[in-house]
Amino acid sequence: MSQYTLNQLGWQGTFQQQISLEELETCLFARVFEHHRTHYLIQTESLDMPLEIRPNMPTMTVGDWLVMSEHHEFVRLLERSTVLSRKAAGSKVEEQLIAANVDTLFIVNSLNDDFNLNRIERYLAIAHESGCEPVIVLTKADQCKDLDEYRSQVNSIDPFLMVETVNALDTDSVVSLSPWLTLGKTVAFVGSSGVGKSTLVNTLMQQQTQDTAGIREDDSKGRHTTTARSLHIMPTGALLLDTPGVRELQIADCEAGVEETFSDIVALTKQCRFSDCKHITEPHCAVINALENESLDQRRLDNYYKLLKEQERNGASIAETRLKDKSFGKLIKSVQNASRSFKGK
Structure with a gap:
């Protein structure tokens, strides 16, 4: 059984301020680590457990903080510090939650034919709306002959944007992301399939957390590999959230x-x-x-x-x-x- 402090799980002052004295004395506080079709997997300081999704519950997502009774029953959802959402895929117009309480959003784009400023701007709009800090991560730097040109194109969007170029397979290369990967900080990764998100996650986690697949040689597009959102505690103490590759990303209420x-x-x-x-x-x-x-x-x-x-x-x-x-x-x-x-x- 893993033991964590609330700070290690990403607890911050904004959540502490929402807790009553009675809840502090009698309740448990848990974070949503995985979201499945029928249940959530939540993590408290002392245990992880499934929480069945019921009709009377609010809509929740990975990264949310919950108040639980001493008998492990759902009490309420804490107000989020940030929330990432998009228009759900398909023709039906409804909002889909991606993640909650994220401190930094790594917007991953590859340095090949899939490089797309329009897509980066879409993700930036979502990041700015959510309130989390966006960082542009350009992958496959080892395969690119003109890194400065690509960085210049991204900075043409905003000269103050943080832009990092990495080789997702190289541990030394991804060290540049360390300032955002400190104890208790929550980071999320977004980007279309094939840009190297899963490879980057595996390198940062120092283990095979996500399956990976190659890209199609004819158009540099990726094969979709990640199928679910989940939160992982990194060796650095940060909390890492990977999201499925997004082929249809429409903004909503943004x-x-x-x-x-x-x-x-x-x-x-x-x-x-x-x-x-x-x-x-x-x-x-x-x-x-x-x-x-x-x-x-x-x-x-x-x-x-x-x-x-x-x-x-x-x-x-x-x-x-x-x-x-x-x-x-x-x-x-x-x-x-x-x-x-x-x-x-």
């Missing part, structure tokens, strides 16, 4: 994240002569001027518009769904109350 990711464009729109400028043919348009003097890239502007429209569409649909769910919940509650009143007569 307006602030998009605005922060494209803060340079947002600043330009405020300099236009007309407050309702469409940035197409209007005179004294700061956005058009920036395109003409090449201080703004057309690719970046197009991606901004694309993500903004996607966010507006999905965000509105999710808000509508939440409102319907809330109204339905109130209806069920009123019916139950009426039923109780009828039985009492």
